[in-house]
Amino acid sequence: xxxxxxxxxxxxxxxxxxxxxxxxxxxxxxxxxxxxxxxxxxxxxxxxxxxxxxxxxxxxxxxxxxxxxxxxxxxxxxxxxxxxxxxxxxxxxxxxxxxxxxxxxxxxxxxxxxxxxxxxxxxxxxxxxxxxxxxxxxxxxxxxxxxxxxxxxxxxxxxxxxxxxxxxxxxxxxxxxxxxxxxxxxxxxxxxxxxxxxxxxxxxxxxxxxxxxxxxxxxxxxxxxxxxxxxxxxxxxxxxxxxxxxxxxxxxxxxxxxxxxxxxxxxxxxxxxxxxxxxxxxxxxxxxxxxxxxxxxxxxxxxxxxxxxxxxxxxxxxxxxxxxxxxxxxxxxxxxxxxxxxxxxxxxxxxxxxxxxxxxxxxxxxxxxxxxxxxxxxxxxxxxxxxxxxxxxxxxxxxxxxxxxxxxxx
Numbered sequence: 001x002x003x004x005x006x007x008x009x010x011x012x013x014x015x016x017x018x019x020x021x022x023x024x025x026x027x028x029x030x031x032x033x034x035x036x037x038x039x040x041x042x043x044x045x046x047x048x049x050x051x052x053x054x055x056x057x058x059x060x061x062x063x064x065x066x067x068x069x070x071x072x073x074x075x076x077x078x079x080x081x082x083x084x085x086x087x088x089x090x091x092x093x094x095x096x097x098x099x100x101x102x103x104x105x106x107x108x109x110x111x112x113x114x115x116x117x118x119x120x121x122x123x124x125x126x127x128x129x130x131x132x133x134x135x136x137x138x139x140x141x142x143x144x145x146x147x148x149x150x151x152x153x154x155x156x157x158x159x160x161x162x163x164x165x166x167x168x169x170x171x172x173x174x175x176x177x178x179x180x181x182x183x184x185x186x187x188x189x190x191x192x193x194x195x196x197x198x199x200x201x202x203x204x205x206x207x208x209x210x211x212x213x214x215x216x217x218x219x220x221x222x223x224x225x226x227x228x229x230x231x232x233x234x235x236x237x238x239x240x241x242x243x244x245x246x247x248x249x250x251x252x253x254x255x256x257x258x259x260x261x262x263x264x265x266x267x268x269x270x271x272x273x274x275x276x277x278x279x280x281x282x283x284x285x286x287x288x289x290x291x292x293x294x295x296x297x298x299x300x301x302x303x304x305x306x307x308x309x310x311x312x313x314x315x316x317x318x319x320x321x322x323x324x325x326x327x328x329x330x331x332x333x334x335x336x337x338x339x340x341x342x343x344x345x346x347x348x349x350x351x352x353x354x355x356x357x358x359x360x361x362x363x364x365x366x367x368x369x370x371x372x373x374x375x376x377x378x379x380x381x382x383x384x385x386x387x388x389x390x391x392x393x394x395x396x397x398x399x400x401x402x403x404x405x406x407x408x409x410x
Contacts, residue, residue, distance in 0.1 A: 236250060236319060284386070
């Protein structure tokens with residue numbers, strides 16, 4: 001055994017060989033290397049507190065070098081002088097780190113999502129998860145949530161704002177704020193730093209595209225037949241015009257939601273913005289389009305599957321890209337079909353309550369909403385057929401319009 005007065009060297013530690021019995025190579029100051037018969041080399045620190053000898057396990061060589069072992073010994077000696085056992089301190093630190101790892105911003109965010117998602121639509125859930133994963137987690141996800149400051153959040157939001165996605169940045173701030181409020185309520189944060197950033201991101205003034213007039217619809221349909229792209233895309237745009245639904249409601253439509261014999265489409269509550277089931281009466285023209293579409297995508301779950309990823313749905317940009325190719329860039333968007341139908345039908349004298357119900361706008365009075373759901377259905381059914389017939393008539397009166405597959409009511 002090497003005398004205690006001779007400190008170890010890297011070479012001595014590296015070249016030390018095992019024996020039949022455990023051997024110790026002392027370095028000084030209580031530090032020694034324990035060599036087991038198996039060849040394992042372990043750093044140990046011997047110390048006394050209250051007259052009792054204790055041994056602190058520093059770690060294994062070569063994971064911990066001689067220099068590192070000496071540094072750990074020196075830190076342990078300072079604790080011993082205070083009457084503190086180094087092993088207790090290490091255990092406390094590991095526990096603290098474990099708690100912090102469980103309480104990182106990302107961990108708390110995922111827990112918050114898990115608590116809230118039952119009340120969200122699948123679309124909104126994906127929006128939240130993808131938004132945080134792409135824009136927030138890379139910057140503050142691994143940080144203990146208590147350590148995240150308003151400056152950290154602002155930096156992440158400004159990166160999003162810089163690429164022109166102000167609306168996304170505003171949503172991210174709201175989600176971060178909700179996550180911090182949840183952390184406060186579960187005693188894992190002391191406040192909501194995201195609240196201080198309200199107003200830090202400003203949304204550009206939205207330029208809403210004007211609805212089409214009745215006289216402009218034939219020209220749009222003509223452009224659709226000439227430049228609208230795939231047949232499924234053309235049918236999607238025609239159905240938006242015939243049903244007044246939101247683009248997300250159409251793109252996510254499943255064949256199981258349709259009763260073509262009964263000429264009715266029932267959109268489940270979890271896919272609706274207002275979280276209520278919406279019944280869409282289908283005109284003869286809409287049913288005819290759906291039967292044609294069924295020959296193209298009827299073997300799939302969705303009416304409008306994504307061409308590149310068949311298990312997913314048509315992207316949000318597909319319809320607007322088609323309108324851009326048709327010459328409507330900056331003038332009209334897919335969402336504008338709702339405003340177009342609403343404007344024309346109001347001008348025709350239809351009751352606003354009926355039109356609003358067809359647009360699936362929220363009725364504030366719950367009793368009245370229940371009444372409207374049942375009372376307006378037949379009135380809406382007649383209105384939707386008149387609307388479809390009007391589109392056909394308008395086409396017939398415009399000799400320039402290329403024949404489209406709306407067909408006439410039977």
